[in-house]
Amino acid sequence: MESGRLIFNAPGSGAGQMLFLDCGAAGGPGGGGLFHRGGRPMLGLEEGRGVKRPFFTSPDELLEEEYYDEQLPEKKRRLTPEQVHLLERSFEEENKLEPERKTELARKLGLQPRQVAVWFQNRRARWKTKQLERDFDRLKASFDALRADHDVLLQDNHRLRSQVVSLTEKLQEKEATEGGASAATDAAALLPAVDDVKASLADEVEEPTEPAEDAAAFEVQQVKSEDRLSTGSGGSAVVDADALLYGAGGRFAKAVDSSVESYFPGGEDHHYHDCGMGPVNHGAGGGIQSDDDGAGSDEGCSYYAEEEAAAAAAFFAGHTHHHADNDEDAGQISWWMWN
DNA sequence: TTGTGTTTTATTGCCTCC
DNA sequence: GGAGGCAATAAAACACAA
Numbered sequence: 482m483e484s485g486r487l488i489f490n491a492p493g494s495g496a497g498q499m500l501f502l503d504c505g506a507a508g509g510p511g512g513g514g515l516f517h518r519g520g521r522p523m524l525g526l527e528e529g530r531g532v533k534r535p536f537f538t539s540p541d542e543l544l545e546e547e548y549y550d551e552q553l554p555e556k557k558r559r560l561t562p563e564q565v566h567l568l569e570r571s572f573e574e575e576n577k578l579e580p581e582r583k584t585e586l587a588r589k590l591g592l593q594p595r596q597v598a599v600w601f602q603n604r605r606a607r608w609k610t611k612q613l614e615r616d617f618d619r620l621k622a623s624f625d626a627l628r629a630d631h632d633v634l635l636q637d638n639h640r641l642r643s644q645v646v647s648l649t650e651k652l653q654e655k656e657a658t659e660g661g662a663s664a665a666t667d668a669a670a671l672l673p674a675v676d677d678v679k680a681s682l683a684d685e686v687e688e689p690t691e692p693a694e695d696a697a698a699f700e701v702q703q704v705k706s707e708d709r710l711s712t713g714s715g716g717s718a719v720v721d722a723d724a725l726l727y728g729a730g731g732r733f734a735k736a737v738d739s740s741v742e743s744y745f746p747g748g749e750d751h752h753y754h755d756c757g758m759g760p761v762n763h764g765a766g767g768g769i770q771s772d773d774d775g776a777g778s779d780e781g782c783s784y785y786a787e788e789e790a791a792a793a794a795a796f797f798a799g800h801t802h803h804h805a806d807n808d809e810d811a812g813q814i815s816w817w818m819w820n
Numbered sequence: 821t822t823g824t825g826t827t828t829t830a831t832t833g834c835c836t837c838c
Numbered sequence: 839g840g841a842g843g844c845a846a847t848a849a850a851a852c853a854c855a856a
Contacts (some may be wrong), residue, residue, distance in 0.1 A: 557829055557850045577843090599830060602843075607827090609844095 560600070564590045568597070572604050 560568070571586055578586075578601045587594040 559828065559851065580841095596829085598842085600828095603829070606844080 560590075560592075564592070568600050568604070572601065576601070576605055576608065 567590060568586070571582070575582075578598060583594045583597050583601075586592075587597045590597065
């Protein structure tokens with residue numbers, strides 16, 4: 482960390498040979514390498530626009546360049562396509578940089594090892610951003626599908642409940658108007674129909690699970706997700722949403738592709754192909770409340786899962802800006818474009 | 821040409837690991 | 839405690855529309 486140093490190119494000293502001069506903070510927080518002398522920029526801004534110059538040219542080119550005044554500091558320049566090409570290839574092989582590889586790359590590219598390290602650092606950040614976008618897209622698609630399924634099930638539930646009410650009323654009417662043995666016989670004839678509807682309602686909305694177990698399982702998943710995030714070792718922030726989705730879906734949750742890729746390509750331990758998350762049906766009642774739960778209304782479709790679906794929706798709403806801000810790979814300089 | 825938005829290079833500060 | 843990683847950020851370089 483070259484804190485408080487200005488970076489100068491040493492004329493004639495070869496590519497990437499820079500002088501690090503101790504002269505106080507350069508540019509404030511984040512620095513950015515602003516070079517000032519006597520209160521004015523030393524970068525020759527009037528020369529900057531429209532002139533494409535690589536940050537480091539070849540040693541020969543550098544020697545030839547009269548551009549470099551002996552005292553002028555190096556401008557921040559972009560790497561050449563060839564340099565980026567090699568760095569990209571190296572990054573594809575392994576996104577982390579061991580000291581030996583860093584030194585070797587720096588030597589090959591005529592860069593400072595520090596520059597190679599910085600390039601990898603920034604490249605990892607870009608990769609992570611893209612990965613988040615991909616995770617977001619995938620989870621949003623799963624969420625939308627889940628939401629649609631959920632709506633259909635709500636409608637079915639509503640329809641079946643109406644049927645139960647209707648049939649029950651008919652039964653009661655019969656009992657009231659007729660009475661006696663014949664009424665009892667008719668009621669007995671209607672009962673199977675009511676039972677059928679009730680049975681299909683139960684099939685639709687209930688899953689025999691232990692609420693306590695489910696709640697515990699969900700908590701464990703949350704803890705695991707947080708662990709991944711806090712370590713920053715390849716976990717994706719999206720796993721929180723993942724957990725939400727499973728929770729939101731309860732038994733209806735679609736299996737969101739659990740092979741959410743790691744941020745970091747290469748390296749088996751950097752992947753979590755199977756995040757180990759399964760459908761979670763948690764909370765008291767473990768999902769859909771029955772009439773016996775006391776809710777007793779169509780809002781009894783007030784699933785816990787529905788609340789979580791709302792939470793997931795909020796999550797996505799909150800992340801929409803992130804998605805919208807980025808045109809997929811737009812502007813991402815890809816080395817193959819130059820070749 | 822100029823204003824504006826995006827990308828790239830680089831720094832700083834904090835955190836984790838050995 | 840030092841090395842290395844990451845997030846946040848600055849600023850140059852670049853792209854592009856008006």
